[in-house]
Amino acid sequence: MAVLEIHAIRSRMDDRIKYALNPEKTSCIGFSNHNGLPDTLTDAVNCFCDTAYEQMEGTKSYFGKTGQVLGYHFIQSFKPGEVTPQQAHEIGRQFAERCFGERFEVVIGTHTDKSHLHNHIIVNSVSFTDGHKYRSTPETFYELRRISDEICRTHGLSVIEQPKHRTGKHYAEWIAENEYRPTIRSAIREDIDVVLMQVRTLDEFWEHLRRRGYEIRVNPNRKYVAIRPPNGKRFIRLKSLGDAYTPKQLANRIAAGRGAVVENIRKIKVRRKQLETRKKYRPRNPFSIPRGRLTLRGIRALYWKYVYTPVYCPVRAP
Structure with a gap:
C-alpha cells in the first residue's frame, strides 16, 4: 500500500533536491541505479542526480518561467514491512517515468531512515519539451494516485480502495508535524x-x-x-x-456535545448558589471568652490567671 502526497515548491528547490538525495537517508551499498548517486537508492528521469538542480533551473530560464511554483514534491509512503527498499525505489521510479517521463525532469530518492519506507520525488514545474508548466489540480492528483495504486497492484501490494479526499499541506507544515513541532x-x-x-x-x-x-x-x-x-x-x-x-x-x-455543556453550566450555577448561601465564618479572637462557657481551660485559663492574679509583695519595716 502506498500513500501519495503532493506539496508545491515555491522557494529553495535546491534544498528539496538535496533532502531527497541525502546519502545518509538513501544509503544502499551495492545498489545499481541508472542516473543516480553511487551506493544510494536514488535515480533521475530526463536528468542526472548530481546536476539535477542546474538542469531544472536551465529549463526554467530558457523558457523564461523562473517564478511562482518552482516544482512539485511528491511523497510516496509504504506500509511498514510490506516492501523492500529496492522494491519501493522501483515503484517510485516507474511512477515518475509513467507520469512525467515524457515532459519533465524528475529525481527520486528512497528514504530508509524511518520505519516506513517512502519515496521523495521532485518534479520540475516547467516542461523541457514545450515550456508549459505543470498545473496541479484535484483531478490531476486523483489521476496520479490512481496510477500509483495501479503500479502497487502489479507489485502485489495492497491499496486503499476508498481513499479520503484530503486537502494538501504546506511542506513546512508537513515537516513540523512529522517532527512533533507546533504549527x-x-x-x-x-x-x-x-x-x-x-x-x-x-x-x-x-x-x-x-x-x-x-x-x-x-x-x-x-x-x-x-x-x-x-x-x-x-x-x-x-x-x-x-x-x-x-x-x-x-x-x-x-450538537453532539450540547448535553455535556448544558450539564456543566447547571453545575456551575448550583456551585455559585451554594457559595452565596453558605454560612460565613469570621476569625475569632483567640483571647476572647467564648459565649456559653463560664470556665476557662488550657492555655487560655493560664493566661488569664497570670493577668488577674495579684502579686504578693511583702513590705519590710523601716
Whole structure:
C-alpha cells in the first residue's frame, strides 16, 4: 500500500533536491541505479542526480518561467514491512517515468531512515519539451494516485480502495508535524477544540473565538469560512484544518456535545448558589471568652490567671 502526497515548491528547490538525495537517508551499498548517486537508492528521469538542480533551473530560464511554483514534491509512503527498499525505489521510479517521463525532469530518492519506507520525488514545474508548466489540480492528483495504486497492484501490494479526499499541506507544515513541532494550524485546532466544549450553538462558537482574538470572515458571497488567529498575517480557511473543522462538522460536534455543556453550566450555577448561601465564618479572637462557657481551660485559663492574679509583695519595716 502506498500513500501519495503532493506539496508545491515555491522557494529553495535546491534544498528539496538535496533532502531527497541525502546519502545518509538513501544509503544502499551495492545498489545499481541508472542516473543516480553511487551506493544510494536514488535515480533521475530526463536528468542526472548530481546536476539535477542546474538542469531544472536551465529549463526554467530558457523558457523564461523562473517564478511562482518552482516544482512539485511528491511523497510516496509504504506500509511498514510490506516492501523492500529496492522494491519501493522501483515503484517510485516507474511512477515518475509513467507520469512525467515524457515532459519533465524528475529525481527520486528512497528514504530508509524511518520505519516506513517512502519515496521523495521532485518534479520540475516547467516542461523541457514545450515550456508549459505543470498545473496541479484535484483531478490531476486523483489521476496520479490512481496510477500509483495501479503500479502497487502489479507489485502485489495492497491499496486503499476508498481513499479520503484530503486537502494538501504546506511542506513546512508537513515537516513540523512529522517532527512533533507546533504549527499555526495545530494551535488553531486546539483553540477550536477547547471552545467547542464551552458552547451550545454555532453563534456562540463564533463569539467565543472573537473573544480569544480571532477574526471571522463569514460572507454569503464567499464559498468558504475563513478565520485569522491573533497576530496572524492571513486568513485560513476552516476546511484546510481538516474534515472535522468545516462549519457543518463543527455544528454537528456542537450538537453532539450540547448535553455535556448544558450539564456543566447547571453545575456551575448550583456551585455559585451554594457559595452565596453558605454560612460565613469570621476569625475569632483567640483571647476572647467564648459565649456559653463560664470556665476557662488550657492555655487560655493560664493566661488569664497570670493577668488577674495579684502579686504578693511583702513590705519590710523601716
